[in-house]
Amino acid sequence: MKNTLFLLPIFLFINISCKKECTDPLCQLPPATQTGANTMGCLVNGQPWLPDTRDNGGIPRLKPIYVSFWNTNTEFFFQFYLQKTPISQSIVFYIKNFSGIGVYRMDSLTRLIGPPGSSGVLNNHFNFSENKLGLEYATGEKFHGVLKIQYYDATSKIIAGSFNFKAGNIQNPSDSVVVTHGRFDCKMD
Template structure:
């Protein structure tokens, strides 16, 4: 009986992976990931005027984007959990590290470092120089304003950590 437990766990993880959106490159405004081995898929915000499930892309129209190639992606679920990815100077496909400590509430909002964040009500898990990850941008189309890719990271809130794997996003115009 004990020999069957790893097989059952592996089967559950495969079933969870099937719940994630496809890794597309069309500007479909999708995002999903495995959070501590459970599928998380953007399905919209909650409240009076909820945000779209996935918002973001190139920030060229924003005054705080000095390079005109910075990317911000925010994704929401109705259970008030969400993701945010920020990448500086994404001009072509490639690997972008999430390995710097970023203080979003201490003055770095103007030009933060690359970061990954996952939040649940009352907790914001952030990548740091110790809890790191990476984003592999598979499409960086600055003309049509589409950015797509895959990601994984480990993030921290106090002494609590979260592990994000098998992440994928595909966003169009901000």
Template sequence: MKTNILKTVLLFAVIIFFNCSNNDDSIEQDQLPPITQTGANTFGCVVNGKVIIPKDGIGVPQPKGINVYYFQNNNFVIDAANLKDSNRDRIYLYVNNLTSTGTYSFGVSNGQGTSTFEPDFPHCWVRTFDNANGSKRYFSNLNSGSITVTYFDANNHIVAGTFQLTVANENDTNDVIEITEGRFDVNWIEL
């Protein structure tokens, strides 16, 4: 009798153990948004094989994971970050004088933000952070990639397109990040 009870308890313990174990298939992975041209307010890319999408932070007011600006001088900025994770990876894309669809080659970035409009040509910078290595900034270089604006509607405030490039660490040009499958579809008034 004691043997049967012991076997039953042991069987339940094994079942509970396997049901409580971490199943990686059940963890939801970030997915790239579809490529659209409707002002869906989506952004995503693959950075060194990892999908990056903006995520709003926590707090009041809630920090936005994506900010889009289209200034009177036709300068266009997407500033996207994952504000939920401790890594807080961030991608900054800038296109000057954006008035129509087309492909724009990235130039040398100096890591400046929207307030300076410098440098005054398409560029990109990326900030990464991890607990082991701290924060690093990576900059676009001359002809390191391009951004293609596939849809531009100033009346409805919509810009959509794709991008890909390689960015290099500001302190070590041998340390590079590959950004592929980049896509965005934004309405600069709604964000």
């Protein structure tokens, strides 16, 4: 019995120190929370995609995670913007007639040209861009997605949820991007 008690701490130490890091891409995504942790992540074509939160050496740039609402006279829009550098990719969600917690089908191909009220027309859709390469992918009639708002608190300005989508290249419809296991927990600006 004494030998067992003596060996137990040694066994635990060896077991803990020998644990291997998880190689599954899902391990690299932030946990799904609802606290306003300002996190977001997803898999893009099976690879982890996270916002770049590193210091940019004092050079101004867009915030890596940005959530805002736009309000026009007739419609209420929710925009979620995320940018990753140095490859300058972004994911944007547009929700027409946002109503809080719920499931939003993202199946309209539209482009934003300026703020609401300008010549641009918004409908529910996802957009994935590789800005340096000039590539833009969007959901539409052929490619769809789902955005689930699982937590929304207008008072504390917290929004959290999940998303999945497949988007087609606007310039080359035979090219597409698949985004899965998306999750976000953000404070709104």
